[in-house]
Structure formats: C-alpha cells, structure tokens
Amino acid sequence: MSTLFRLALLEDLPELLRLEEQCFSTDRLSRSSFRWMIEGANGRLLVAQYGEELAGYAVVLFHRSRSVARLYSIAIGERARGKGLGRGLLERVEACARERKCTGLRLEVRVDNPAAIALYERHGYRKFGSIPAFYQDNIDALRMNKSL
Numbered sequence: 001m002s003t004l005f006r007l008a009l010l011e012d013l014p015e016l017l018r019l020e021e022q023c024f025s026t027d028r029l030s031r032s033s034f035r036w037m038i039e040g041a042n043g044r045l046l047v048a049q050y051g052e053e054l055a056g057y058a059v060v061l062f063h064r065s066r067s068v069a070r071l072y073s074i075a076i077g078e079r080a081r082g083k084g085l086g087r088g089l090l091e092r093v094e095a096c097a098r099e100r101k102c103t104g105l106r107l108e109v110r111v112d113n114p115a116a117i118a119l120y121e122r123h124g125y126r127k128f129g130s131i132p133a134f135y136q137d138n139i140d141a142l143r144m145n146k147s148l
C-alpha cells in the first residue's frame with residue numbers, strides 16, 4: 001500500500017487527536033490548536049495517510065518578518081514507524097518552506113528523544129543550542145536548524 005501525503009482537513013481532527021495522545025505524553029496539541037493550524041495559521045499541517053489510516057502529521061509555521069520557518073511538530077503513529085514516513089513528511093515540510101522562499105528551518109526536540117534527534121541529524125539538521133526546562137515535565141529542548 002502506498003502513502004498519500006496531503007494537507008490536513010477538518011475531518012482529520014479526531015484522528016489527529018488520537019495520534020497526539022498516542023505519540024506524546026506531555027505538551028500535546030489541543031483540538032483548537034489543530035483547528036487553527038488547518039484553518040488559520042500562517043503555515044501548513046501535512047498528514048501521511050496509509051490506506052484508510054492517518055499514520056502521521058507534521059506542522060510547519062512561517063513568520064511574516066523572518067525567513068526561517070519552524071517545524072512545530074511531527075509525529076508518526078506507533079504501528080507506522082520505521083517505514084520512512086517521518087522522512088517523507090520532513091522532506092515535504094522542507095519543500096513547503098522552500099516554496100515560501102524560507103532560507104532555513106529550525107526546531108526544538110526533547111533531549112531524551114533519540115529517534116527524533118536521529119531523524120533530524122540524518123537529514124542535515126545541526127544542534128545550535130538548548131532551552132532549559134522547555135517542556136511541561138521540565139525536560140530540556142535541543143535547538144536544531146538546517147539551511148535550505
């Protein structure tokens with residue numbers, strides 16, 4: 001079965017919330033945040049659809065006054081991990097940022113999340129700092145960026 005990458009729709013909200021609950025134990029996005037990202041945000045909410053299942057999502061936000069975009073969140077459901085969907089979403093996020101003439105992408109990631117750090121490093125992201133106690137459970141964030 002092939003994976004379809006597309007923009008999220010309002011009817012994806014229940015599945016997006018299910019993924020969020022499965023993938024994160026703190027700092028979860030709410031229904032209203034997802035809704036805002038679909039309808040109103042200066043950014044893109046992309047999803048990976050595998051058959052009937054919503055297997056993952058990624059959010060990129062743009063700034064009116066800055067040319068660096070922010071990867072706000074990315075998540076792949078447990079059963080769909082290790083199949084290249086995270087890489088596929090990341091590549092599409094980068095393509096969206098390039099279309100918007102962004103010169104780079106930055107992100108924050110928990111220091112205790114080796115799978116995500118490996119995904120980013122493999123795709124050319126470099127650490128440039130950290131933010132102490134960035135997450136709700138006081139875990140530090142690594143800051144990473146990539147020039148586009």
Ligand SMILES: CC(C)(COP(=O)(O)OP(=O)(O)OC[C@H]1O[C@@H](n2cnc3c(N)ncnc32)[C@H](O)[C@@H]1OP(=O)(O)O)[C@@H](O)C(=O)NCCC(=O)NCCS
Pocket residue numbers: 023024073074075076077080081082083084085086087088108109110113114115116118119120122
């Ligand atoms: C991090 C996450 C998005 C990776 O998605 P994925 O679809 O499993 O990743 P992919 O199969 O596309 O793997 C891409 C690369 O990431 C790295 N990677 C992914 N999972 C890994 C793991 N468990 N251990 C080590 N490296 C890993 C590999 O380097 C892999 O490289 P390859 O393409 O050469 O094999 C996924 O594990 C996830 O959703 N985790 C929970 C939510 C989360 O932590 N989000 C990130 C918030 S910052």
